[in-house]
Amino acid sequence: MRSTVLTDKPGQDAYQASNPGISAVSPRRTGGDLVQLISPEGERISHPEFDLWVSDVTDEQLCSLYEDMTVIRRIDAEATALQRQGELALWPPLLGQEASQIGSGRALRDDDFVFPSYRDNGVAYCRGVEPTDLVRAWRGNASAGWDPYRYNIATQQIIIGSQSLHATGYAMGIQYDGSDSVAVGLFGDGATSEGDVNEAMVFAASFQVPVVFICQNNHWAISEPVRIQSHIQIADRASGFGIPSTRVDGNDVLAVLAATRIALDRARKGGGPTFIEAVTYRMGPHTTADDPTRYRDANELEDWAAKDPIARLKALLRTKGLLTEEVEAKTQAKADEVARSLRAGVINMPDPAPLDLFKHVYSTPNSWIERQKDHYSRYLESFSGSTQEGAL
Amino acid sequence: MSKLTFARAINAGLRKSLENDPKVVLMGEDIGALGGVFRVTDGLQKDFGKHRVVDTPLAESAIIGTAVGLAYRGYRPVCEIQFDGFIYPAFDQIVSQVAKMHYRTQGRVKMPITIRVPFGGGIGSPEHHSESPEAYFTHTSGLRVISVSNPQDAYTMIQQAIASDDPVLYFEPKRRYHDKGEVDEGADLSTALSMEKAKVVTPGSDVTLVSYGPLVKTASDAAMAAADEGVSVEVIDLRSLAPIDFAAVEASVRKTGRLVITHEAAQSGGLGAEIAASITERCFNYLESAPVRITGFDIPYPYSKLEMHHLPDLDRILDGVDRALGRGNSLSGLEG
Numbered sequence: 001m002r003s004t005v006l007t008d009k010p011g012q013d014a015y016q017a018s019n020p021g022i023s024a025v026s027p028r029r030t031g032g033d034l035v036q037l038i039s040p041e042g043e044r045i046s047h048p049e050f051d052l053w054v055s056d057v058t059d060e061q062l063c064s065l066y067e068d069m070t071v072i073r074r075i076d077a078e079a080t081a082l083q084r085q086g087e088l089a090l091w092p093p094l095l096g097q098e099a100s101q102i103g104s105g106r107a108l109r110d111d112d113f114v115f116p117s118y119r120d121n122g123v124a125y126c127r128g129v130e131p132t133d134l135v136r137a138w139r140g141n142a143s144a145g146w147d148p149y150r151y152n153i154a155t156q157q158i159i160i161g162s163q164s165l166h167a168t169g170y171a172m173g174i175q176y177d178g179s180d181s182v183a184v185g186l187f188g189d190g191a192t193s194e195g196d197v198n199e200a201m202v203f204a205a206s207f208q209v210p211v212v213f214i215c216q217n218n219h220w221a222i223s224e225p226v227r228i229q230s231h232i233q234i235a236d237r238a239s240g241f242g243i244p245s246t247r248v249d250g251n252d253v254l255a256v257l258a259a260t261r262i263a264l265d266r267a268r269k270g271g272g273p274t275f276i277e278a279v280t281y282r283m284g285p286h287t288t289a290d291d292p293t294r295y296r297d298a299n300e301l302e303d304w305a306a307k308d309p310i311a312r313l314k315a316l317l318r319t320k321g322l323l324t325e326e327v328e329a330k331t332q333a334k335a336d337e338v339a340r341s342l343r344a345g346v347i348n349m350p351d352p353a354p355l356d357l358f359k360h361v362y363s364t365p366n367s368w369i370e371r372q373k374d375h376y377s378r379y380l381e382s383f384s385g386s387t388q389e390g391a392l
Numbered sequence: 393m394s395k396l397t398f399a400r401a402i403n404a405g406l407r408k409s410l411e412n413d414p415k416v417v418l419m420g421e422d423i424g425a426l427g428g429v430f431r432v433t434d435g436l437q438k439d440f441g442k443h444r445v446v447d448t449p450l451a452e453s454a455i456i457g458t459a460v461g462l463a464y465r466g467y468r469p470v471c472e473i474q475f476d477g478f479i480y481p482a483f484d485q486i487v488s489q490v491a492k493m494h495y496r497t498q499g500r501v502k503m504p505i506t507i508r509v510p511f512g513g514g515i516g517s518p519e520h521h522s523e524s525p526e527a528y529f530t531h532t533s534g535l536r537v538i539s540v541s542n543p544q545d546a547y548t549m550i551q552q553a554i555a556s557d558d559p560v561l562y563f564e565p566k567r568r569y570h571d572k573g574e575v576d577e578g579a580d581l582s583t584a585l586s587m588e589k590a591k592v593v594t595p596g597s598d599v600t601l602v603s604y605g606p607l608v609k610t611a612s613d614a615a616m617a618a619a620d621e622g623v624s625v626e627v628i629d630l631r632s633l634a635p636i637d638f639a640a641v642e643a644s645v646r647k648t649g650r651l652v653i654t655h656e657a658a659q660s661g662g663l664g665a666e667i668a669a670s671i672t673e674r675c676f677n678y679l680e681s682a683p684v685r686i687t688g689f690d691i692p693y694p695y696s697k698l699e700m701h702h703l704p705d706l707d708r709i710l711d712g713v714d715r716a717l718g719r720g721n722s723l724s725g726l727e728g
Contacts, residue, residue, distance in 0.1 A: 113464070143496040154464065155497055159488050165454055166489070169461020169469075176417070176443045176467070183461070195481075199454035206449050360499040361533055363557040367588070368635040369533075 034247050034279060037254040040307045042315020053258035059322050065106065065253050066317060067331045069098040069310050072122040074335035075131050078342050079121075079138070083288040087346050088138045092119045096251070096283030099309030100216045102126060103256025104184070104278070107264060111181045113170055114153040115163035119216075120186045127151040131338055132345030141349055161191035164200035164213060171209035171273075180268040183211045190221025192237060193229050201241040201275070210267035212260065213238075213275045216250055218282035223295040238275035250278030251309040281307070354380060393576050399432050399569040401543035402508075404577055405550035406433065406470065410440050413468060416554060419446040419455055420472030420508075429474055430510060430569055452482035459505050460489050468504045470554055476511040477520030477693075483528070490559045491534030506553045507561045511539075512606045512656050513703055514567035516696040523693050524657035529561050530634040530666070537634040538587050539563040541608035543573035545631065552587040560587075563633075565606030590637035592644065596626030599716050600644040602653045602667060604630040607704060611654060614709040625713060633663060641667065642674045649680035650716040654704045659687040686712040 037054065039045055076094050083091040094101060101122025108114065108126070116123055121134050128151050136145035137156065144155030157163040167185030174181050191197050192215060204211050217234050219226050230237065238245035246262070248255040256278050263274035281304040285292050317323040358373040396404065409416045418433060424447035427434030437445035448455050452473060459469035473479045479486075486507065493503045513522030530537050536558050540546040546564065553560035585591065593608060594615045603611040608629045615625035626644050630636060645651050651671055653664040668683035686704045694702050714721035 115461070142498065143492075144498070147500045148464070148497060149500060154501075159484065162457065162485065162489060165457025165485065166461040166464060168454075169458030169463075170465045171461070172446075172458055173462045173465030173467050177465075196453055196457060196485075199449075199451040199457070202449050202451060203454050203458055360495050360497075362536070363494055363499065363502055366536075366635055367637075367639075 034249050035255050035259065036249040036252050037258065038252045038312050038316050040251075040312055042312050042317075042319055044316060044319075047258075050255065050258040050262075053261045054254050057254070057257070059320065062313070062317060062320075063322055063327050063331075065102055065257075066310070066313050066327075067334055068102045068106065068122075068126065069253065069313065070331050071335045071338050072102065072125050073098055073310060074339050075121065075125065075134065075342060078339040079135050080284070080288060082135070082343065082346055083138070088135055088288075089140050090287050090289060091135070091138050092287045093282075093284035094119050094122055096281045096304065096309070097216055097218055098122055099253040099313070100214075100250035100256055100278040100280045103253040104186075104214050104260045104276075107257050107260035108184065109181070109264075110152065111179075112152065112184060112264070113167075113181065114184045114186065115167040115170070116153060116156060116186045117160075117163065117188060117191070118156040118158050119188065120156070123186060124151070124153055124156075127153040129153065130345075131342040132349070135342070135346060136349070139346060139349060141352055161187050161194035161197040161200075163187065164191070164197045165203070167211050167213070168200045168204045168209060168273075171204065171211035171267075172207055175207065175209050181210070182264050182267040183209075185211060185213045187213070187215055188221065189215060189217040189219065189226045189229055189234055190224065191215070192234055193221075198241075201238065201243055201273070204273035205242045208270075208272035210270075211273045212263040212267055213243075213273065214260065215275065215277050217277050217279050218250075219280075220282050220286070220292070220296065222286045222290060223292075225296075233277065235275060235277035243273050243275050245275040245277065247277045247279060250280030251307050251312060253309060253313055280309070393574050395572050396543050396547070396575045397569065398543050398546055398564070398571050398573070399430055401547040401573070401575050402432050402550050402564060403434060403436070404575065405547040406436060406554075407439075408577075409470070409551050409554040410436065410444055413554075415466060415468045416470060417444055417446060417462060417467050418470045418472070419448050419459060421448060421450055421455075421474050423447060423472050428472060430566060432508075432510075432564075432569075433472065452478055452480075453485050456482040456485035456490060456505075456507065460485065460493065460503065463493075463503050463505055464501060468506075468554060470506040470508065472508045474510070475521045476509055476523040476525055479507075479509060479525060486529070486535070486559075486561075487532050491532050494558070495534060502557045503559045504554075504557050505559045506550070506556075507559070508550075509561060509563050510566040510569075511563045512565045512567060513693060513699050514606065516699070518696070519693065522696075522699065524655065524688065526561070526563055526633055527657055527662050530663060534559070535634060536560045536588075536632070537563070538632050539565070539605035540631070541565065541568070541593075541603075541605055541629050543571070543575050544579075545629075547575045547577065548579055548581065548584045549587045549631070551581055552584065555581065556587075563605055567606055568609065571609070588632045588635060588637060590631055590640040591629045592626060592640070593629045594625065594627035596624040596648070598624045598648055599626070599650040599652055599713050600628060600641065600648045601625050601709070601713065602628045602630060602641055602651065603655065604633060604663075605656075607654050607656060610704065610706055611709060614706045614713065617706060617710060618713055623713065623717065636663075636667065636670070638667075638670050638674060641671055645671055646675055646678045649678055651679070651683040652686060652709070652712045652716050653683065654686040654709050654712070656688050656703055658690045659685055660690050662687060681716050681718055684712045684716045
């Protein structure tokens with residue numbers, strides 16, 4: 001059976017309609033078709049190469065992927081709600097990208113090391129990061145929420161594409177150590193315009209290090225459509241660096257899982273870097289501060305809603321007779337519980353102390369910081385008496 | 393003790409660090425077979441291999457960005473930026489990643505990265521090869537910034553920088569690379585003067601003259617010339633530019649009551665301004681006259697036929713000393 005090609009045409013049309021000066025020529029394609037193992041209708045599509053890489057996935061594991069995707073969507077929705085209620089300052093929703101994140105996150109070994117962007121909360125969840133720690137930075141209680149060495153995932157990177165170099169450098173270290181771990185750099189379509197991502201591919205190819213670049217092409221870099229970021233398919237850029245690439249349906253959890261496993265295996269065996277483009281869609285705003293209705297067509301959203309990653313897996317489970325009431329109830333209960341715990345964790349999160357300002361700027365005492373800390377603490381102390389007297 | 397050029401002294405220090413710590417990795421453009429454009433890493437790749445002394449593609453942001461990843465993995469990268477004016481493509485990685493990672497991760501991820509920057513002018517180079525960008529980095533919290541002025545410090549402080557768990561920018565004055573000096577290669581790092589401490593290189597009692605890097609020698613020469621005229625100048629080599637050892641400068645100014653600062657970098661928003669302000673805050677009542685800055689002008693680094701006018705030299709520094717003393721000088725127009 002041939003795979004159905006998922007096109008990104010609706011986005012292009014919408015963009016061209018409002019930007020008539022931009023070329024309407026389709027992106028040039030040199031790579032293969034989009035790899036898909038589950039159709040939008042939930043039908044399992046066979047693939048001569050990729051099937052081998054997911055043939056071990058049991059029914060139970062399929063249900064577990066469904067649970068992960070449901071839970072992370074619930075975390076995302078709860079965080080968005082918490083932002084609307086004033087409990088978080090900002091939140092970057094991943095709605096629509098669950099298959100890309102769970103499919104890649106669940107392919108990893110514990111000793112692999114991930115360098116994520118700010119939107120990769122689904123991957124962080126797969127690494128074991130507590131939901132409350134996912135939002136710590138977005139509440140303003142810390143610059144980052146967790147210990148990277150505890151979960152082997154760096155903290156969320158805000159500078160676009162910067163982490164692709166960190167992943168490459170980490171992979172250089174893996175190579176020097178003679179280990180078969182793999183470093184994974186996660187970024188979006190917008191990041192592929194950044195110099196750092198291109199330099200990362202140069203270094204990764206030069207040194208043939210064990211790194212996997214996973215680009216979630218969610219079609220929009222805030223208001224910039226992928227169309228004006230790249231005149232060829234993003235996956236095809238990799239060949240210019242001598243890096244093998246795959247273009248997979250990012251709303252298909254099995255396709256992403258298989259592609260990631262293939263890339264990881266190549267890296268572990270000394271085959272060097274791989275670039276994966278997971279074609280997906282950012283169904284929500286860039287962040288809670290964004291308003292996508294100003295720059296994109298509602299029809300586009302509708303088209304992509306029909307390709308929803310969770311609905312698709314759900315349909316497959318239903319076809320296979322796996323979507324029992326018990327599975328549904330269990331999944332729902334888990335999502336409810338995680339959301340409850342996230343909300344409680346946020347509401348009860350203690351505020352940092354004022355003098356935490358000065359902590360960890362350096363790993364050893366620094367005379368400039370110490371002096372300013374000393375002055376500021378005495379300044380703060382100067383108010384302690386007057387508040388008791390009601391002077392403030 | 394052995395007599396080494398400045399460049400050989402850094403080379404010896406790098407070699408010592410490579411020998412002592414298997415996690416030390418050198419990386420940069422042309423640092424392998426060529427030994428770097430200034431030969432500072434000469435012979436190191438041959439002796440330590442391509443994984444310890446890494447010739448990188450030509451991308452400064454990537455040199456620093458991959459060093460961040462290596463540091464994550466437990467390595468201690470030492471990056472060479474070929475020339476001062478080539479550091480700007482790496483500015484984002486230095487300022488947004490190297491400097492902030494420890495703070496961001498609440499001390500969990502250390503960035504023991506050393507960034508070597510040959511800096512300053514005086515060698516007749518074209519544009520982008522003679523700059524003094526240190527103030528960009530001293531203004532960035534999370535970085536330690538040092539500059540060395542002699543072969544012994546070059547040897548000791550490169551090792552201290554590499555051993556530091558915090559990122560260090562190590563500014564080496566390229567016009568002094570061929571100067572020779574005595575170097576004690578057996579010097580014990582644990583008892584050596586901390587790289588954060590300034591050093592009085594010429595004691596004096598009338599004027600405090602603060603400098604670092606390439607101008608320490610010029611300042612010392614100026615102090616000798618002033619002595620001939622009966623003026624006692626105390627020369628301080630800052631060594632550390634972030635943090636600055638203000639206690640040492642303050643102690644000197646309390647004694648002399650007069651302060652002159654000299655650096656090659658442009659004046660406005662530069663280190664001289666920071667030193668003048670901080671010393672004024674700390675010991676205003678001890679100052680007999682306003683602090684004086686003798687620096688490069690607020691211009692792009694000029695073409696080399698004019699650089700001798702831009703760089704502070706012995707006479708401009710002496711003119712500044714005269715100003716601090718209220719004696720006749722170029723600005724007062726008074727007879728000396």
